Amino acid sequence: MHTLRRLGRYLKPQWRHILRGIFFMGGYAIFSGFSIGLVIPIINKIFRRSDQVPEEPLGVWTGLQSTFSRAQDAWNSASGGLKARFGETRDVFVDGLVQIQDRAEPLDVLAWLCVVSLVAVLLKNASDFGRKVAFIKVEQGAAESMRNDVFHHMVQLPLSTHSKYPSGQLVSRVITDVELVKQFTINTAAAFVHNLIQVLLFLGITLWASLHLSMVSFLIVPPLVLITGKLASKLRRQSGRAQERIGQVTSSLNEILANVRVVKAFTTEDQETKRFSEITGGYRSAAVRLLRLDSMAAPLSEFWGVLIGVGVLYYGGQLVFRAENPLSPERFFLFFLALVSMLHPMKVLGNVITRFQRGAAAVDRVFEILDLPKETDLPNAKRVDRFEHSIRFENVSFSYDEGRPVLREVSLEAMRGTTTALVGPSGGGKSTLVDMVPRFQLPTSGAITLDGVNTQELKLKDLRQLIGIVTQETILFDDTVSNNIAYGYPQASREQIVAAARTANAHEFIEDLKDGYETVIGERGQTLSGGQRQRLAIARAVLKDPEILILDEATSSLDTESEVAVQEALDRLLKNRTTFVIAHRLSTVMGADQILVLDEGRIVERGNHRELLSRPSLYRKLYDLQFRDEEATQVVPDLP
Template sequence: MKTYLRILQFAKPYSRFVPLYTIYTILGIIFGLLNFTLLIPLLSVLFGTVGTDDAAAMVTTKPDFTLSLEYFTDYFNYHFGQVILEKGRQGALLFVCVIIVCSVFLSNLFKYLALRVVGALRAHVVKKIRHATYERVTQLHLGYFSNERKGDLMTRMTVDIQEVENSVVNTMTVVIREPISIIAFFVVLFTMSVKLTLFTLILLPLSGVLIAGIAKRLKRAAQQGQESLSFILTIIDETLSGIRVIKAFNAEPHIMGKFNEQNDRYAQLQRSIANKRDLASPFSEFMGVTVVAGLLWFGGNLVLNQQSDLKAEEFITYIVLFSQVLVPAKAMSAAFSNIQRGLVSGDRILKVIDTEPQVTDKPNAKVLPEFHHEIKLQDVSFGYGERPVLQDINLRIQKGKTVALVGPSGGGKSTLADLIPRFYDPTAGAILIDGHDIRDYTAVSVRDKIGVVTQESILFNDTIFNNIAFNKTDATEEEVMAAARIANAHEFIARMPEGYQTMIGDRGSRLSGGQRQRLSIARAILQNPPILILDEATSALDTESEKLVQEALTNLMKNRTSVVIAHRLSTIQHADEIVVLQQGSIVERGSHENLLQHGGLYAKLTQMQLVS
C-alpha cells in the first residue's frame, strides 16, 4: 500500500484529473444504472402487468421535488403512466426503448470522456516517474555504478516503468470507478429489497479473502521475475560490449549457457505468474455465479411463496442488477492481482529514486570564482566503504604547472584525480582551489573549471560535430574546426564521407582508437578549461597514434594546470613535479632527474620499462 501511495504522488496536481474523472464516472454510472432500472417498466409492458386498464397502479400525480431516489422513480413512473394513458402499451414500449437508447449513449459517452482523462493521467504519471528516475541516475556518484549491474538499472528504467504503467497506473481508474459503481448498485438493491441484499453481503466477502491469498503469492513470484529479467539484460549488455572477446575465445557456447539458464528461469517464473494471475478472474467469476445461483434459489422461493415485496419483473430486474455488481467486483479482483507485479516494479524504481547522492551541494553553495593561483590537497583521505584508498595526501599544484601521478596499479592515482572535479568527496581533509574548499561551491561551477580526458574515449552515437561540441550548444563550426586542428583531428575528419556531420556509431565504433582519443581532446579544447586531468590518455594507442595524440595533448596543456596520470613514464619526463603513489600514500616526489638519482620506486619503475 505504501508503494501504491508513493506512485500516486506522481499524479500531482490531482486537480487536473480527479474532479473531471469523478464527475464523468458518476454520470456514466448513473446512466448505466438507468439502463437496468428501465427493465422494470419494459418487462411490465411486455408481461401485461401494466396497461391502460391498470391506471390505479400508476402514479397519476406529478411528485414534488426531493433529492431522493424515490422522487426520480416516481417522476419517471408519472411520465410513463401518461404515455400509457395517451398512446397505449405499444407507445409505452417505444418510449422505454428510446429512453434506453439515450441512456446507453450518454453512459458510454461519459465512460469515453473518463477514459480520455485517464489517458492523460497515465501519460503524466509515467513521464514524471521516468523523469525522476533518470534525473536521480544522473545525480548519483560514480561508485554507485560500480556496485550496480547496468542491466539491472536498464530494467528499472524501461521494463519496470512500463510495468508500473500497465498494472498500477491503469488500476487507478479501478480504485475510483469500481467502488463508486458497487456502492451505487447496492444503494439501488437495498431500496428494492433489504432482505435479499443482506443475504448477498454474507456470501461476497468469501471470494475476496481467497483472491487476496492468490495475489500475495503473485507478488513474490513477480519480484523474482523482475530480478531474473535484469540478469538477462546484463548478459545481453555484456555480450554486445564484449562480442570481440567472446568470438576470440570461442566462448559462444559458454555465454549461451549463461543466457539460457536465466532465460529458462525467467520463462518458468512468467508461467507461474501467469497461472496465478489468470486464476483470479475465472475464480471470481465462478464465485459470482455461485452467489447469483444462491440468490435465485433464496429470492425465488420468497417470490413463489409470496413472502417478498418484489413482483416477478422486479425480481428479474434485481437479479440483473446484482449480476452487474459482479462486473466491478471482478474488475477489482483482477486489478488486485495484476497490480502486484506493478508494485514490485514500483519498489525497484523507488529504490533508485530514494538513493541519496553522496556528492551534493550545500544549501548555501556558491559559484567557484575564476582559478588564479593553486590547487591544494590538504590531509586528504578517501575510502570506498570500509576500504581505505588514499591516506593523508598533501599536494600543492601551482597554476600553469604540470603534475604527474605515477605508481603501481591500485595505488590510488585515478581516485585522487577523481576527487578534484568532485566525482567523490574526500572522507577526511579538504581540496582547495585558490584557498576555497570545493565542497562549499556547486559541483557544476567546480567542473566548469576542469577538463577531463580519460584512457577510454567516451563518445556518443552522434555526429563528429556534436561530439566535439558536447554540451556547448552555442559552438560555431569555426570553433569546432579550430579545436579539431589543435587536436590533430581535422585532417582525418575532412576525409570522412560527410565531414563533421559523419555519424561515428555506438561509442565511436567507426573510428580507430587514436581518432576517438583526438576527438576527446578536441572536446576538451573547445571547453577551454583552466585545469586539465589526463588519465592514461595515450596508454592504449599504437606508436603512430600515440605521437599524434601526444602532440594534441601538448597543445591542449599549453598555459593550463594539468594533472597527468601515466603508466608510460616516458610521456611525463618533462612534468614540473612527479608524484609517486603506493598503497594510497605519497612515497616520492620531485623532478624526473631527481627521482632517478634518488634510486627509489620511480627509478625502479623506469628501469623496468626500459628493460621491457
C-alpha cells in the same frame, strides 16, 4: 502519510484532469444504473401484457415525453413535498414507467426501449471513454514529472553514490519503478473511486429492489469474492516469479551479445547456448505455472458468478412466484442485474489493497533515490573564475570503504602552468587522486586548496568549469561529431569547432567521414577507432580551453600509430596549462616538472626525471620495466 503527501505533489498539477475524470465517473455510474433500470419496462411488459388492455397506444416520442414529465412529477414531488421519502419518489418514477408501458403497443414499447437503451449505452460508454482519457493524462503527466525529477536528481548525485548503485539499477528505477508507481498507485486510486461508486450505486439498487434478497445474497457473495481474491494473490506471486525469470533471459541475452567477440574467440557458442537454454527453460516452467493459474481464473470466476446467479435466481424466483407475491418480477430482475453488475467492481475493490502494496514498494524505491544527498555547494560558496597560483593537497587521506585507505596523507603542490606526472603500480591510487581535484571524491581527511581556498568552499560549477578531463575511456554521445566536440558549449561556432579539431589532430579524419562534422557517430562512438575517439575527446578539451587539465592514461589504449597522433595533440593541449598527467608514455612523464610516485596510496618518491633516475628508486625500477623498450624504439627528447 508523508509518502502520500509527496505523491500528491505529482498529482496536484493534474487537478483539472482529475476533476474531469471524477465527473465522468459519475456520468458512467448514472448511465449504467439507468441502463439496468431499463429492465423494469421490459420485464413489466412481458409479465403483465396478458392481463392488461392498453387504453391508448403511445408512439415512441410521446413515450419519451411522457417519461420525462413523469420523471419531472417525481422530482417535483420529491423536492416539493418533503414528506415524500426517496423510495416513494422512485416508486412514482417506476410506476410512471409501468403505466406508460401498460398503455403502449408492445412494438412501440420495443422501439422506444431500443432508442432509450442505445442512448443510455452510448452515454455510458462515452463517459467511460472520457474517464479513461482524463486519468491516462493524469497518470502520464505524473509519471513524466516523476521521471524528470528522478533523472534531475540522479545526475546531481555524487560519483561515489553512482558507484554504489549499478547503472542497471538506476535505469530500472527511472523506467520500471516509475511505471509501477503509475500503475499501482495512481491508476489504482482512480480504479478504487470508480469501482466504489459503482458498488455503492448497485448496492443501493439491490437494497431498494429487495431488502430481503439483498440480505440473503450478502451472506454468500463476500466469501466467494474472498476465495477468488486468494487465487488472484497466488497468481500475483507467480507472475512476479515469471517476471524475474524473463529478466534473467534479457540480462543473459544482453551480456552475451555485448561480449560476442569473447564468445567467438573462446569458441564457447555451444556452452553459452546450453546456459541460455537452461535459463529459457526456467522461464518456461514459471510461465506455464502462471498461465495455468491464469487460465483457471476466468472459468472459476465465471463459475462463482453463475453459482451466485443460480442461487439468487432460485431463491428470488420462489419469492416472485409465491401466491402472496412479496416481490414483483421487475424488481427481482432489477435486483438480479444490479447484483451481477456489482461482482466485477467488487473484485476490483478486493484487489485494491494488494495493488497498493505493490505500488508502495515501487514508490519507496523511487523516493529512495530522490532522498540520496546530491552534490551541493555550501550556503556561502565562493565564486571563482580563474586560477592564479597553485593547487595544493594537504595531508589528504581517502577511502572508498571504511578501513581500506586508498590515499594516505598525500601532500603536493602543483604550480600554475606546470605539469605534474603521477606514476606507480596499478591500483596505487593515481586515478583516485586526480578525481579529488574536480571534487569527484571528497577527502576523508585533509584538504585540497585552489589558490589557498579549500575547494569545498568553492562553487562546484565554477571549479569544474576550470578543469578539463581526458581519460582512457572517452565518453562520446550518439550525436554528430561537431555536437560531440562542442559538448557543454552549444554556442561554439563552426570555426571554433574546426580549430579545436585541428589542434587535436582530428580534422583530417573527420573530413573523411561520410558526412564530415555532421556524421552521427553511433552509441558510444562505436563507428570510430580508439585513436579517433580519443582525439575527439581531446578536441572537446581544447574547445573548453581549461586552466587545469587532467589526463588519466589518455593514450594507454592506443596503437602506436594513433598514439603518435594523439600525443602530438596532447602536447599542444598541454602547453601553458596546469596539468596532472597519469601516463605510461615516457616523453610526457620525462618532461614533467614534477613526478610523484604513488604506491599503496602514499607518495613514496618525488622529483623530476633526472633526480629520480639518479638514485636507486621505485621510479627507476618502473622506468626500467615500463619505459626501456619504448626508449629503444622512439626518439627520446634531449633531457635538460
